[in-house]
Amino acid sequence: MDMRTNEAVAPERLLVVTGASSGVGRATAKSLVLEHGCSVIAVARSAGALEELSNECKAGAGQLHPLVLDLEQADAVAKVQQTVSGRRLHGLVNNAGLLIKQPFGAWTAPETSRLFHLNAAVPLLLAQGLAPLLAGAPPGHVVNISSMGGFQGSVKFPGLAAYSASKAALTNLTECLAEEMKDLRVRCNCICLGAVDTPMLRAAFPGYPAPVGPEEVGGFLARFVLEGHKFFNGKVLPFAVSTP
Ligand SMILES: NC(=O)c1ccc[n+]([C@@H]2O[C@H](COP(=O)([O-])OP(=O)(O)OC[C@H]3O[C@@H](n4cnc5c(N)ncnc54)[C@H](OP(=O)(O)O)[C@@H]3O)[C@@H](O)[C@H]2O)c1
Numbered sequence: 020m021d022m023r024t025n026e027a028v029a030p031e032r033l034l035v036v037t038g039a040s041s042g043v044g045r046a047t048a049k050s051l052v053l054e055h056g057c058s059v060i061a062v063a064r065s066a067g068a069l070e071e072l073s074n075e076c077k078a079g080a081g082q083l084h085p086l087v088l089d090l091e092q093a094d095a096v097a098k099v100q101q102t103v104s105g106r107r108l109h110g111l112v113n114n115a116g117l118l119i120k121q122p123f124g125a126w127t128a129p130e131t132s133r134l135f136h137l138n139a140a141v142p143l144l145l146a147q148g149l150a151p152l153l154a155g156a157p158p159g160h161v162v163n164i165s166s167m168g169g170f171q172g173s174v175k176f177p178g179l180a181a182y183s184a185s186k187a188a189l190t191n192l193t194e195c196l197a198e199e200m201k202d203l204r205v206r207c208n209c210i211c212l213g214a215v216d217t218p219m220l221r222a223a224f225p226g227y228p229a230p231v232g233p234e235e236v237g238g239f240l241a242r243f244v245l246e247g248h249k250f251f252n253g254k255v256l257p258f259a260v261s262t263p
């Protein structure tokens with residue numbers, strides 16, 4: 020209760036968004052802070068980009084806390100846990116992703132390991148490490164950001180075998196996590212993105228005209244992580260008006 024206005028004060032909603040320095044993750048974190056008044060721990064390696072985002076979020080009711088971190092490092096989950104510092108978490112958006120494109124025949128073991136580690140293992144380890152803090156009422160919501168390339172039956176593209184397979188692992192992980200976390204009342208869903216106009220898409224498909232920009236997608240994902248757990252659990256949802 021705010022004693023000055025006599026109105027109920029909504030409890031702080033705290034979320035973790037990975038890959039928040041660019042593209043979809045940046046737009047999601049920004050929307051959560053500016054449009055929904057949430058506090059967001061924004062994870063990425065690029066300190067300058069996170070600082071810039073933090074400045075852009077200063078006008079919001081919520082707060083953005085930059086966490087400069089390489090999620091490929093072994094102690095990454097522990098560092099995120101330290102930053103959350105025992106507070107109740109309302110959401111985790113597993114958005115950070117790596118795309119490596121290679122012609123079939125040129126793949127190396129280290130490249131495939133990196134793809135599967137960042138795109139699938141890190142989301143599992145983060146969900147596992149943060150689940151006790153996501154537990155409770157209303158249920159915490161883990162949203163995994165996969166790709167249409169990882170959606171069963173979708174069109175596949177040459178050069179993306181290991182990337183698409185790592186995203187398929189993330190879609191399957193979503194169903195597993197929903198089961199693993201059900202007793203904690205933590206929900207988990209997956210959005211399989213089609214083409215979004217971001218640096219990742221422009222590097223992988225130069226000149227491809229994406230039908231949506233990161234702001235529209237980030238606005239949707241912010242609403243989805245805050246509300247989607249009421250209607251979906253363990254679901255893999257294609258989000259595409261095209262299928263590159
Ligand atoms: N754009 C599309 O068309 C499209 C389609 C399907 C799926 N997706 C998926 O959507 C998600 C967002 O992609 P995007 O298009 O927005 O790409 P983006 O603009 O390149 O952003 C990728 C983000 O991931 C972060 N990241 C990468 N490696 C990291 C690491 N080791 N540790 C911490 N952060 C790391 C990057 O931050 P730093 O470099 O600062 O670390 C950046 O913030 C990805 O999972 C991608 O696979 C995108």
